[in-house]
Amino acid sequence: MSGNRFLFFISLIVLLIFISPEQAEGQKTWSLEQCIEYALDNNIMIKQQELNTQVNENMLMQSRLSRLPTVNANTQQSLSYGRTLDFLTNTYIDRNTYSFSYNASSQLTLFNGFQITNSIRQDNLNLMASLADLEKLKNDISLNIASAYLQILFSMELLNIAESQLDITSQQVDRTRRLVEAGSLPQGNLLEIQAQEAADNLRVVNASNQLTLSYLSLTQMLELQETEDFAIVTPDFEDITVLTPRYEVESVYESALQIQPQIESSEYQVAASETGLDIAKGRRSPRLFISGSYGSGYQELISDFEGYEAPAFRNQIRNNQSTNFTMGLAIPIFNAGQVNTAIANARIGVLNAEYNMQRTKNQLFQEIQQAYADVVAAHENFRATEVALESIEESFRHTEQRFEVGMVTTVEFNQSLNQLTTTRSELLRAKYEYIFMSSVLDFYLGEVIRL
Numbered sequence: 001m002s003g004n005r006f007l008f009f010i011s012l013i014v015l016l017i018f019i020s021p022e023q024a025e026g027q028k029t030w031s032l033e034q035c036i037e038y039a040l041d042n043n044i045m046i047k048q049q050e051l052n053t054q055v056n057e058n059m060l061m062q063s064r065l066s067r068l069p070t071v072n073a074n075t076q077q078s079l080s081y082g083r084t085l086d087f088l089t090n091t092y093i094d095r096n097t098y099s100f101s102y103n104a105s106s107q108l109t110l111f112n113g114f115q116i117t118n119s120i121r122q123d124n125l126n127l128m129a130s131l132a133d134l135e136k137l138k139n140d141i142s143l144n145i146a147s148a149y150l151q152i153l154f155s156m157e158l159l160n161i162a163e164s165q166l167d168i169t170s171q172q173v174d175r176t177r178r179l180v181e182a183g184s185l186p187q188g189n190l191l192e193i194q195a196q197e198a199a200d201n202l203r204v205v206n207a208s209n210q211l212t213l214s215y216l217s218l219t220q221m222l223e224l225q226e227t228e229d230f231a232i233v234t235p236d237f238e239d240i241t242v243l244t245p246r247y248e249v250e251s252v253y254e255s256a257l258q259i260q261p262q263i264e265s266s267e268y269q270v271a272a273s274e275t276g277l278d279i280a281k282g283r284r285s286p287r288l289f290i291s292g293s294y295g296s297g298y299q300e301l302i303s304d305f306e307g308y309e310a311p312a313f314r315n316q317i318r319n320n321q322s323t324n325f326t327m328g329l330a331i332p333i334f335n336a337g338q339v340n341t342a343i344a345n346a347r348i349g350v351l352n353a354e355y356n357m358q359r360t361k362n363q364l365f366q367e368i369q370q371a372y373a374d375v376v377a378a379h380e381n382f383r384a385t386e387v388a389l390e391s392i393e394e395s396f397r398h399t400e401q402r403f404e405v406g407m408v409t410t411v412e413f414n415q416s417l418n419q420l421t422t423t424r425s426e427l428l429r430a431k432y433e434y435i436f437m438s439s440v441l442d443f444y445l446g447e448v449i450r451l
Helices: 003-018 021-026 032-042 044-065 115-182 187-222 249-259 261-282 313-319 338-404 410-444
Strands: 070-080 083-086 091-094 097-111 287-301 322-330
Touching (some): 032 044, 032 115, 115 187, 115 261, 115 338, 249 261, 261 338, 287 313
């Protein structure tokens, strides 16, 4: 092996070693599925909604723990100057004393109008609503990613059309220049076709800028830090047939009501508000509870008094023990109208939740209705534009041939070319709208977004 070849292989190995995984990752092309998966794993709004879900889980756990008794303990030490209670005689004396005491207490609610049970049920419903909201957020982000992805593909196609038109015009500029130089055409023809070339070049620049902005929109949705080498997979849409929409709005809507998470969330919220009303009514019920406590203490004089000797610490603690067991019934009689106000507000909350649910259903129906109308419009527009394009392409070929022999002016040629480009763009737009809106309808039926 020669020295140069050896150095080449050594350099190649070093290059492969020092290529970072991030660089390799940045150079890959992203499919729609990969974009959606990445967004669902890294989107900050989704992470925040997941945190809200965790808060609801904690609240549910706290409600369940409310069934258990409370247990508390405390201890205290105090210095008293002047009159104070003597632990030994249970009388007040005028002496400076030091005392120490401790106690433990526990309480258990046996019945409070099913407020604990209903609180557990309400927090569980709130958790279910939060999980449904999380799924709704994921669905919205998936649709936005798909829309941005298709916008890139559409911008790519527009750029190809613009470059194709510029290539045709450039060829005609070269041909016209030769004819002008040969004296077959006046200089004005060359200036007109060069003006068209400049306009076509501007169209290419605008299409390129639009493609850049489309890429920027998608990378911002993905919240990528490095976007320099970002590229997407270009699906093959050649075999996609634009068919008459096979769905009806009502059937799609009825199916969506059963599976769409925003409907589930609104239903859970209605049930949670109804449970909140039960909780408010439960505050009218008496509260039955049991409690117990245990405590003891120690006391001694700060200054020595003649003839006084405090019992030992151990003896005082043993002799001063106190144990207490209680069963109580708390009956609400009058509380400044707080219970009635809470019940009235809870009823309003139920009505508000029902209105929100109906509004959510109406919005879902409108979205499906709009998606269906867009599919129908895209289908009709595509079919009409497809027929028109065949005629325009044939007309342009005829115009181009006549232009080459000088039977058509430059202005007429430019008009024909612009009409061809515009029609191709309209056909492309209709096709991408059909693809996206068809995917949206499928999505409302529970199908995964794919291209």
